[in-house]
Amino acid sequence: MTSKNLLRIALVSAVLASGTLAFAGTKDAAPAKGTRQNHHCKLADGSMDMSKTKKACLADKGTWLKDAKPADAASAAAPMPAPAPAASAAPKK
Numbered sequence: 164m165t166s167k168n169l170l171r172i173a174l175v176s177a178v179l180a181s182g183t184l185a186f187a188g189t190k191d192a193a194p195a196k197g198t199r200q201n202h203h204c205k206l207a208d209g210s211m212d213m214s215k216t217k218k219a220c221l222a223d224k225g226t227w228l229k230d231a232k233p234a235d236a237a238s239a240a241a242p243m244p245a246p247a248p249a250a251s252a253a254p255k256k
Contacts, residue, residue, distance in 0.1 A: 202217065202227055202228060202229050204225045206220075
């Protein structure tokens with residue numbers, strides 16, 4: 164084995180070792196498999212049950228509703244403020 168090949172092997176090993184170390188702590192940060200649930204179950208008594216599946220919700224005579232989009236929920240929760248009254252331009256005496 165020549166010194167050139169030994170250098171190449173050492174370089175490749177170092178790159179692979181640094182690559183695996185960089186991703187070692189990201190196992191918990193990886194996104195969950197599947198998609199996030201964007202519906203919820205509204206039961207007949209008006210309460211919400213986020214843990215039920217569509218099948219279980221409909222079996223309990225509930226309604227399977229789509230969640231509001233974040234922009235829609237923010238606008239519904241915070242109504243627009245009323246405009247400030249205009250200052251009257253009364254002349255000073």
